[in-house]
Amino acid sequence: MKLLKIADVEKCVGCGLCMYACSRKNVKDLHIGIGHSGIRAVSLSGFERGATVIFCHACKEPPCAEVCPTNALKPRKGGGVIFSEKLCLGCGNCISACKIGAIFEREDGKIAVCIHCGYCVDFCPHGVLKVVEV
Amino acid sequence: MIDSILSINLTDYSYEVESREDLIERWIGGIGLATQLFKERMKDLKADPLSEKNVIVFAIGPFTPAYPYASKTVSVFKSPLTNEFGESHGGGRTAMAIASAGYSAIVIEGVSDKPVYVVIDGEKVYFKDGRSLKGIRDSLILARILAEIEKGRGIRSIIRAGYAGERLVRFACITTETYRHFGRLGLGAVFGSKNLLALVVMGKKSYKTDNPRLYREVYKEIYRLGVESDAMRKYHLIGTAENVLPLNEMRALPVKNLTEFQTECEDISGETLAETRLGRRIACSHCPTACIHIATLREEYEEEKYFYKTLMIGYDYELIYALGSMIGVTEKDSLLRLIHKVESYGLDAISTGVCLAWATEAFKRGIIDVDETLTPLDFGDWRAYMEAIDNLVFQPNEFYRSLAKGVRFASQKYGGQEFALAIAGNEIPGYNTGFSVYFGLLIGMRHSHLDNAGYSLDQKHPDLKPENAVERLVREEMWRQVLSSLVVCFFSRNIYTPQLVSKAFNALAIEMSEDELIKKGEEIYMEKLKLKKEMGYKPSVGDIPERILNISTPAGKLNEKRFETALEYYMQEYWERF
Known part of the structure; x- marks a missing residue:
């Protein structure tokens, strides 16, 4: 089973290519832009302090899944969650439950969360991200 | 393709959204679109650029947010520095944020009675009291405050004038995020004159294509050219x-x-x-x-x-x-x-x-x-x-x-005009490479080295006849109209060849041949040229300071005659024909 991990977060330049990649990952439901991204590149109080990325760090007991009323989020073997988009009501409970802020609200009110597919790693030009097998 | 235009009026704090598919189909986006919107909205081309009549247009293009290096936004306004066509490009996150908010362009008109900043969050626009933010002397601090009081971390752009803009310095810039700017020709002063401190733009929109597989392939090709070839090495x-x-x-x-x-x-x-x-x-x-x-x-x-x-x-x-x-x-x-x-x-x-x-x-x-x-x-x-x-x-x-x-x-x-180093009113960039750079600044639409890369022409072909230099400068500037309509960063110009641009359009399910692209570049160039004329500009050798007319360069000593010959040819072949 794959997990997306940080290789070296200090190398992040904030280009956001991971976000665009995430929106593009599913060729059958491809989105151009960043609105469906489960990963986010942010500056640290302005770019003079640098940049970092935020994404699901695969909790063993994911609180987001516990507060999901519809089982749209279910714990995934090896950590993190499995997301069933069609079950998501857009209640936002999971967004509040995730203390690292790694669940994002989409335009349609549903959520975007990292599913640890690793598609973004191939588009991170500076070695910030990596995929490990667990 | 995004076809919505957001218009904001600061005088009565109103806004409206309209679809302008017509303009986007005809003029691509970016500078092609911004030029048309500016023409439509700027009722009095002779108006004082620091008056409420000035109009600001920000525009992105059909490659935003689809492809790497489509990271620029074009702005158009009447320049308070040169008193004619003002165009300045900026990077940062502005293009991404405007696309995510759902717009191809944002038009700003009127003047606010009190200092304001404007938050654009998708379909909603908020006019916010900026009185306590006026007078902050450090543009970095202003941005930090806005970052803390407004939402949208990671998906927004904070586009602001600094204190120089507030004080109406006519070459004040606009800073976006930190370190990127709509630098040239005084957009900061236009913000200042409108009592506009900043725009904060964000949204969550994304877009579809009918060719997702081809799109991913073309994307990968551009990405690889960017990170593996020598195109971006410098x-x-x-x-x-x-x-x-x-x-x-x-x-x-x-x-x-x-x-x-x-x-x-x-x-x-x-x-x-x-x-x-x-x-x-x-x-x-x-x-x-x-x-x-x-x-x-x-x-x-x-x-x-x-x-x-x-x-x-x-x-x-x-x-x-x-x-x-x-x-x-x-x-x-x-x-x-x-x-x-x-x-x-x-x-x-x-x-x-x-x-x-x-x-x-x-x-x-x-x-x-x-x-x-x-x-x-x-x-x-x-x-x-x-x-x-x-x-x-x-x-x-x-x-x-x-x-x-x-x-x-x-x-x-x-006094000292002979050594006041502006061409057509815009202070010169740092390339004393030869004739083409200086002549390029004179005829370039924004009098910028980025219009036509005369500095590069000087180094590759130092001995061009004046007429040939004009032809090459104008051809380059015409192609750059396409790049700045897409809008891609000029640094990636060796990646975005006509062939690749055409293919990238195709992946977005838009037919656009190489010939059509080149033709559109010419047309956009002409539209801008006509606009400059209407704004009262006419190039003259007198727009070049004496020091430059006879300067020594690596491509030899320049002389006034050469400028005159080139200008005569340019006026006849381009300026007077349209």
Whole structure:
């Protein structure tokens, strides 16, 4: 089973290519832009302090899944969650439950969360991200 | 394809959204679209650029947010510096944020009665009280405050004028995120005149294509060209600052107001800065190259030992030229202090440096004295320049009020026009490479080296006949209309060939042949040219200062006749035909 991990977060330049990649990952439901991204590149109080990325760090007991009323989020073997988009009501409970802020609200009110597919790693030009097998 | 245009009226705090598929189909997007919107909305082309009649357009293109390097936004306005067509491009996250908000363009009209900032969150626009934010003297601080009080971390862009814009310095810039700018031609002053402190733009929209598989393939191809080929090598390594040493070596580096072309510049070279001061790299959104070079300057408190502040200062070639060699500053930390000051105030670095260089020469020649400059100016005296920059912004006397209107204005008033180094009113960039760069500045639509890359033409073909130089400059500028309609960063121009652009359109399910692209480039060029004419501009050799007309360059000594011959040809073949 794959997990997306940080290789070296200090190398992040904030280009956001991971976000665009995430929106593009599913060729059958491809989105151009960043609105469906489960990963986010942010500056640290302005770019003079640098940049970092935020994404699901695969909790063993994911609180987001516990507060999901519809089982749209279910714990995934090896950590993190499995997301069933069609079950998501857009209640936002999971967004509040995730203390690292790694669940994002989409335009349609549903959520975007990292599913640890690793598609973004191939588009991170500076070695910030990596995929490990667990 | 995004076809919504957001129009914001600051006079009555209203806004509306309309679909303009017609304009986008005809004019691509970016500069093609912005030019048309500006034409439609700017009712009086002769209006004072600092009056409420001026209109600002920000536009992105069909490749935003689809492809890497489509990271730029185009702005169009009437320039308070040149009093004619104003166009300036900026990076950062602005393009991404405008696309995510769901717009192809944002038009800003009118003037606010009180200081405001405007938050655009998708379909909603909020006019927010900016009274307590007025008067903040550091554009970095203003952005930090806005970042804390507004939402949208990671998906927004904070586009703001600095204190120089508030004070209506006519070459005040707009800063976006940190370190990227709509730098040239005074958009900051237009914001200031509208009582507009900042725009905060965000949204969550994304888009579809009917060719998802092809789209992913083309995307990958562009990405690979960007990170694996040599196309972006210069920007990936030392960055634009790489130019310092070679230009100096070939005697093309403007030094001390272009009285010299070579100096001891090892300490301010891209290589030295990279080895000794480079502290971080950052990128515009959707750019794998990350050309933004940030230097670290560690400074001890003046009065206290073992207390340090650490400043992060973005640098590029143009800043090293304008605030370095052009004013005789050749020590890196002095240069960085000047860059930081200019960045904090939100001034255009090139215009500031050229203004200071002219003031120094005028002072040394006795045309002006300390009653005007308030501090004695001398090339290399960075402390005096720190004071002079404060004075440019605060404008405590008539001299600085004039200099804040640009070097052309100040020299018309005080003298020394022959060495006031603006062409058509825009202060010159740092390439004394030959005829084409200077002629390119004269005929370029925004009088910028980025219009047509004359500096590159000079180096590749130093001996071109004037007519041939004109043809090549105009052809290049026409193609650049396509790039800035898409809108892609000019640094990626070797990736975005007509063939690849056509293919990338195809992946977005839009038919666009190479021939059609080239034709559209010509048409957009002509539209801008017509607009400039209507705004009252007409190129003349008199727009070029005497010092440049007869200057020595690596491509030989220039002479007025050559400029005249070229201009005659240009007027006949282009200007008068449309």
